[in-house]
Amino acid sequence: MKTLQHITCLFWLAGLSLVQAQEYKPSSVNQAGKAFPQVNAEGQVRAQISAPEATSVKLDIGGVKYEMTKDAEGVWTGESAPQDVGFHYYQLNIDGASVPDPGTKYYYGAGRWGSGIEIPAPDDAIFAMRKVPHGNVVENLYFSEITQQWRRNFIYLPPGYTTSDKRYPVLYLQHGSYEDETGWSSQGHANLILDNLIADGEAEPMIIVMDNGYAYKPDAPKEGRPESVFEEVMLKEIIPMTDAEFRTLADREHRAIAGLSMGANQTMRIIMNNLDTFSYYGGFSGTANFGIEGAIDVDTFLNGAFSDGAQVDEQLNLLWLGLGTKEPERFPKTINAFVDMLKAQEITYTFYESPETAHEWHTWRRCLHQFAQKLFKD
């Protein structure tokens, strides 16, 4: 009897181990038909690649390298530590060469086109492909006279745009550092988030313009940190072009601007310099005092833009801030310093905390999901 129990127990253990192995599922952003990389319920990433002659293969995710091991057929497999929910850029390292994983689709982030992986979150339904009317994402090429370069943006047109004569309000929505104009409609899923919100009656149909935040004069130095002319490009080129090419409601009451991280900093500067142009602001994981964690001097910060609190409060229809609970300290510290200033100036604001997310795209998807519901409802 004892032996039978023992055998049963072994079967049970074998079964458990099988269940755990099966828990790894192909990532939702894999190329069609590719079994790897995989993700388990703990958020671990399992990568696999055939490299029979290699002596060292590593999974490099979030700046941490995980050793992989080789089987008899020369196939390397390895797992990462649990990752935060959401979207992460990563790469493989094969005998010292850092390369994209051939199993995934490719995304622009971390300053390169490379592999991405999605760690499922409990609220992934916000960007699920549902059987609801879908808007379109339009690729728009334009020559900037200011930068003397060809530039590109992506423009979300809400469901119904192509078949109606209606005019729509516009959200100008910016990416973060080392990202580009593709981020929000690719890994950010801005289009699907809005399609779902609009279908559920939770957001007003709106146009979203997603441009590239890097813009410099043609004679700007190639090294160091040249002066950005993105504000000038936004005001003199992007907005007039959008209003000319698409059926917009072209006034401040129907214009919002938001961004993530570097984009939050940029867009806060742009709106505070141009309150005649925009009336809604969203800062996702960022504010214009980035790098300054101490008290903000309202007389000098952004040239005193917040010094008359009552006037700012009157002019802004929305001052919205969002942050993930697992972001590096410098983000909550600077954003809290900004919030302290708002309180002292008696400026109304909305603050949203995204549970269990880091300085990554799932924080920003949630921010857009929340923020978009507050726009253009007056």
Next chain:
Amino acid sequence: MKTLQHITCLFWLAGLSLVQAQEYKPSSVNQAGKAFPQVNAEGQVRAQISAPEATSVKLDIGGVKYEMTKDAEGVWTGESAPQDVGFHYYQLNIDGASVPDPGTKYYYGAGRWGSGIEIPAPDDAIFAMRKVPHGNVVENLYFSEITQQWRRNFIYLPPGYTTSDKRYPVLYLQHGSYEDETGWSSQGHANLILDNLIADGEAEPMIIVMDNGYAYKPDAPKEGRPESVFEEVMLKEIIPMTDAEFRTLADREHRAIAGLSMGANQTMRIIMNNLDTFSYYGGFSGTANFGIEGAIDVDTFLNGAFSDGAQVDEQLNLLWLGLGTKEPERFPKTINAFVDMLKAQEITYTFYESPETAHEWHTWRRCLHQFAQKLFKD
């Protein structure tokens, strides 16, 4: 004096070698700021990657692997044989692992997302980004009731579409095997080719719909070659959706269909089954008799669709065929067999030969450039 001559000669040789080394230039489809891969005037590809611990690194292009060599710092460099002008899919092989080159942008072809390289052609101006009005490429998501899957297409809207009330003719334009709906507006540059033709008054403004030619019933077997339902999706879903969502001229006189390779075969079958729907046909590097190099039996081929030559001639506004001079034998052989049948049936056709190009995208860009000029001019 002899020594001086010798030294001069050495300098001259050193200079020549420097000139030759400088002849390699970064590929036009590299990621921003990436120096490699490079291409020289002979069409050779030079790849480079740091892989200090690797024992073997190869450049794998067109199914041929070229050995690369390691320098003292662990950087591997290697060159291919001269390649045909145009766009090629390729990969690197690092100690047995086939991976994308981290230097390039990524494209869908050869059944995967991976690296691409552009060998300059004398007529690259056909898809140059010129200071002319540019149309838009629209990403369109739709649920197919026939396949019970989400599908996607890209729709080119010509310059002026967004700001006018005009209706436009439509070209339905298909990719080849192991490619997808991204090919024509990405490596194919269909949008830039049309922007330039329209600006020069050489093509009528038109809408171009670029869909995915792979479509199967939900219960189709996963293995083997299941029956395609692409024709049904095209007729019952794509065309009605296009006519409902965009300002089309919705009749056969204003509808063209074309494709490359597998897409040429598919679209020829579609038009011959649906002459009430389309009146212009373009077959780029392909015809519906692919695989049959002998004489075509007009009574049985496509169920006798070409058996009444006079009627076909009357019904088709254009039967256009194109081919690169360096394509594998099976393509000219089958296309010539098809042309022989057209001659015997006294059916009018246009035949275009693309000089010095293979079964690759530059042939198809040239085909589109020629074909588009013949459309919708009646």
